Amino acid sequence: xxxxxxxxxxxxxxxxxxxxxxxxxxxxxKCEIPDYQAAAFxxxxxxxxxxxxxxxxxxEAMTYSGDVVDLSPISGIKADKHSTGGVADTTTLxxxxxxxxxxxxxxxxxxxxxxHTGGTLDKLESIPGVSTALTMEAFIDQVNDIGVxxxxxxxxxxxxxxxxxxxxxxxxxxDNIPLIASSIMSxxxxxxxxxxxxxxxxxxxxxxxxxxDAKRLARTMVEIGKLAGKKTVAMVTDMNQPLGRAIGNAMExxxxxxxxxxxxxxxxxxxxxxxxxxxxxxxxxxxxxxKALIMLQKAIADGSGIKKFKELVxxxxxxxxxxxxxxxxxxxxxxxxxLCQKDGVLAGMDTEKLGMASSVLGAGRAEKExxxxxxxxxxxxxxxxxxxxxxxxLFKIYANDSSKIAxxxxxxxxxxxxxxxxxxxxxxxxxxxxxxxxDEQ
Numbered sequence: 001x002x003x004x005x006x007x008x009x010x011x012x013x014x015x016x017x018x019x020x021x022x023x024x025x026x027x028x029x030k031c032e033i034p035d036y037q038a039a040a041f042x043x044x045x046x047x048x049x050x051x052x053x054x055x056x057x058x059x060e061a062m063t064y065s066g067d068v069v070d071l072s073p074i075s076g077i078k079a080d081k082h083s084t085g086g087v088a089d090t091t092t093l094x095x096x097x098x099x100x101x102x103x104x105x106x107x108x109x110x111x112x113x114x115x116h117t118g119g120t121l122d123k124l125e126s127i128p129g130v131s132t133a134l135t136m137e138a139f140i141d142q143v144n145d146i147g148v149x150x151x152x153x154x155x156x157x158x159x160x161x162x163x164x165x166x167x168x169x170x171x172x173x174x175d176n177i178p179l180i181a182s183s184i185m186s187x188x189x190x191x192x193x194x195x196x197x198x199x200x201x202x203x204x205x206x207x208x209x210x211x212x213d214a215k216r217l218a219r220t221m222v223e224i225g226k227l228a229g230k231k232t233v234a235m236v237t238d239m240n241q242p243l244g245r246a247i248g249n250a251m252e253x254x255x256x257x258x259x260x261x262x263x264x265x266x267x268x269x270x271x272x273x274x275x276x277x278x279x280x281x282x283x284x285x286x287x288x289x290x291k292a293l294i295m296l297q298k299a300i301a302d303g304s305g306i307k308k309f310k311e312l313v314x315x316x317x318x319x320x321x322x323x324x325x326x327x328x329x330x331x332x333x334x335x336x337x338x339l340c341q342k343d344g345v346l347a348g349m350d351t352e353k354l355g356m357a358s359s360v361l362g363a364g365r366a367e368k369e370x371x372x373x374x375x376x377x378x379x380x381x382x383x384x385x386x387x388x389x390x391x392x393x394l395f396k397i398y399a400n401d402s403s404k405i406a407x408x409x410x411x412x413x414x415x416x417x418x419x420x421x422x423x424x425x426x427x428x429x430x431x432x433x434x435x436x437x438x439d440e441q
Contacts, residue, residue: 003027003037010044018057025061029160035167042164042173050178055220056227058178062186065160069136069192071107074143077283078107080193081275082184084217085117087205087355088242088380092120092150093256094272095279097308100147101299102292104283107143108150109157109191116205116355118252118364121152126249126374128328130318146311158186177213181220188225195231195282197275198222202430203240205351211236211430218433226435233278236431237271240424241349241384244268247358248377248398250329257323260306267428273297274429330375332398336405338412340392346382347424348417354378357411361399376400378408385422 006020024041027033050058071078079099083089096106110132112119121132134142134151142149155162161183168174188196198221201207202214218234225232237243244266246255258264259272277292286292299305310320322328358364362373379396382388395412399405 003033003041007037007040007044010041010048013048015051016054016057021054021057022061025058025065025160029065029163038164038167039171039173042168042171042179045179046173046176049176050182052220052223055178055182056224059182059186059189059224060228062158062160062164062182063189065186066158066190067154067156068190069109069157071140071143071192071194073140074105074107076105077195078105078143078193079195079197079279079283080106080108080188080191081197081199081279082188083199084184084201084207086201086239086243087116087118087351087358088244088247088252088255088268089118089199089201089239090123090244090246090252090256090268091199091272091275093123093253093309094259094269095276096148096150097260097312098273098296098299098305099276099279099283099285100312101304101308102280102285102295104147104280104285105143106148106279107139107191107193108148109153109187110150111153112365116352116359116364118247118249118355120150122372122374123249123252124150124316126253126329127313128319128322130313130316132316134316142315146308146315148308148312149315150312153187153191157190161186175207177217177220180207181217181224185221185224185228189228189230193230195279196225196233197278197282198232198234199271199275200234200236201239202236203238203351204349205242205355206239215431215433218431222433222435231282232435233282234433235271235275235278235429236433238267238426238428238430239351240426241351242354242380243271245380246377247354247380248361248363249372249374251377251379251398254326254329257306257309260300260309262300270428278432330373332375332400334397334399334402334405336397336399337393338395338397338409340388340390340394340418342390342418344388344418344420345422346384346386346388346394346416347419347422349384350415353411353415354380357408357415360408360411361397361404362401373400378412384424384426388418 110120280292
């Protein structure tokens with residue numbers, strides 16, 4: 001078997017065999033296939049998209065390119081959740097303790113923020129003392145003990161995906177749905193959960209800008225889960241405005257805590273509970289979503305959800321006092337208001353630029369090695385369609401470096417559209433796709 005023959009076959013829109021796909025993945029992950037041939041192959045896949053069967057085979061080959069986590073020592077059904085990335089999206093920190101409080105085991109491997117999107121690990125580590133660098137033994141023991149754990153992905157998990165993504169990033173082959181689906185699902189399958197809920201974002205702050213592309217990605221990932229024997233559901237949710245009010249690590253954690261205490265309503269809570277209800281149904285803790293939502297609301301009302309969050313924080317070395325006393329979090333030195341420039345209606349928010357503004361202040365990173373400032377970020381005062389007046393506060397800016405504020409303000413200027421009316425049709429959840437409906441077009 002020769003790599004040139006495989007490249008030529010895909011270039012000519014022919015269907016690759018399982019053996020050919022495995023040959024590429026194994027050879028590239030072992031450095032036996034050079035970057036220039038891998039780049040040619042990926043570009044061929046970009047222009048002549050992989051079929052459903054090829055996508056499934058690529059996902060499987062990437063899944064087994066490294067270690068596959070064995071969660072069998074954890075009793076009961078093991079659940080996982082994944083988001084394609086958004087702004088002010090802190091659903092994991094709301095969802096995780098609630099589903100655990102309802103009796104479902106959540107074994108979550110998460111990532112760090114990059115670009116305009118935040119990362120669960122960075123948010124969790126903004127709590128004083130918390131560590132997400134768990135050993136696999138400690139991870140499994142913690143899930144058995146308290147029902148939930150959140151850790152970073154190990155370097156041995158899906159090494160082929162890591163290497164391929166880095167190459168895709170510099171060869172303009174990232175935005176291809178079969179390749180995106182394979183990348184996401186290979187990591188989810190390697191993480192070993194029994195049931196998976198996917199949150200596929202669409203809109204100005206999402207990687208999938210159009211609803212059609214988001215639905216297609218969701219269907220593709222659910223199909224992969226189905227073929228792999230994993231119960232999988234995907235929700236397609238809105239990212240045309242920040243999901244929560246807080247954009248920034250410590251601020252987002254505090255917003256999640258307020259939801260768990262029952263002190264805050266809004267889109268973030270609604271999406272988190274919707275995702276969590278799917279997990280409870282898939283995990284056989286509830287017969288349907290209505291009953292699942294009742295269980296989740298009860299976990300907020302009776303305090304078991306916030307109690308479970310404290311258990312999670314303490315189990316991972318954190319200072320649980322911070323959950324009751326926000327002054328123990330890192331605090332920003334500078335607080336400024338961003339004021340509305342004219343009367344009207346908030347007709348548009350470029351959510352990606354809002355995320356970039358927070359990142360510029362220090363809440364995010366451009367490169368994986370960049371440090372994070374946990375204290376800084378942006379608080380969103382207004383939602384789409386709301387009336388605004390000149391001089392009213394649209395955003396609150398929290399910073400530690402005054403030299404970064406001007407660039408952040410410029411991004412906020414570019415992000416906001418004030419008009420005399422709002423013509424949009426805001427919809428929080430656009431679609432729910434399960435294993436029975438994944439093949440519907």
